[in-house]
Amino acid sequence: MKITTVGVCIICGIFPLLILPQLPGTLTLAFLTLFACVLAFIPVKTVRYIALTLLFFVWGILSAKQILWAGETLTGATQDAIVEITATDGMTTHYGQITHLQGRRIFPAPGLVLYGEYLPQAVCAGQQWSMKLKVRAVHGQLNDGGFDSQRYAIAQxxxxxxxxxxxxxxxPNCSLRAQYLASLQTTLQPYPWNAVILV
Structure with a gap:
C-alpha cells in the first residue's frame, strides 16, 4: 500500500468530523471498529481501503472525544488538581497541564490557561503546583478578522x-529549558533587539 493511498484514507476518514453535528457514541464506534477489522480481511484492494478509512474515522472520533472530555467533565465544580506549569508571563497568566485530578493521574494531561491572579511564589516553567481550580471550556466567537479563539485553544x-x-x-525547581532561557535572557539584556532574539 502506497503512502499516498494511506494519506488519502486519512483525509477521507477524518473529513466527516467537519460535517458531523454530533459525535457518535461508544457502541457505534465499537461496531465500526469491528466492521472495519472484518473488512480488512477481505482480499479486495478497494475493500481494504474502505476498512482503513473506517479505522481512521474511528481514530478521529476518539481523538475528538478525548479533547471534549476535559470541557465536559472538569467544568462546573471546584477541582483538586496538580498542575505542571508549561509557560508563564511571570505575572498573572500561566499555562499548564493538569497531571493529576483528585489524586489520580490523567493521561493525556489536558492543558489549561490560568488568568488573573499572581501565584504565591515566583513561578517558572516546569514547576508543579497543587491547586484548587475553577475551570471552564474555552468559548470563542469569530472576530472581524475571522480569528476563532476556541479553535486556536484546541489546536494548542x-x-x-x-x-x-x-x-x-x-x-519548586524550574525545568532545564526554563533555566536556560532565563540565563539567556540575562545574557542578551544589553542588546537592543534582545526580545526578538529570544523569540
Missing amino acids: HQPLTGRFLQASVIE
Whole structure:
C-alpha cells in the first residue's frame, strides 16, 4: 500500500468530523471498529481501503472525544488538581497541564490557561503546583478578522481556561529549558533587539 493511498484514507476518514453535528457514541464506534477489522480481511484492494478509512474515522472520533472530555467533565465544580506549569508571563497568566485530578493521574494531561491572579511564589516553567481550580471550556466567537479563539485553544491543546482558588508549590525547581532561557535572557539584556532574539 502506497503512502499516498494511506494519506488519502486519512483525509477521507477524518473529513466527516467537519460535517458531523454530533459525535457518535461508544457502541457505534465499537461496531465500526469491528466492521472495519472484518473488512480488512477481505482480499479486495478497494475493500481494504474502505476498512482503513473506517479505522481512521474511528481514530478521529476518539481523538475528538478525548479533547471534549476535559470541557465536559472538569467544568462546573471546584477541582483538586496538580498542575505542571508549561509557560508563564511571570505575572498573572500561566499555562499548564493538569497531571493529576483528585489524586489520580490523567493521561493525556489536558492543558489549561490560568488568568488573573499572581501565584504565591515566583513561578517558572516546569514547576508543579497543587491547586484548587475553577475551570471552564474555552468559548470563542469569530472576530472581524475571522480569528476563532476556541479553535486556536484546541489546536494548542489548551481546551480549558479558569482561575485557581488556592495554590501551593510541590516542586519548586524550574525545568532545564526554563533555566536556560532565563540565563539567556540575562545574557542578551544589553542588546537592543534582545526580545526578538529570544523569540
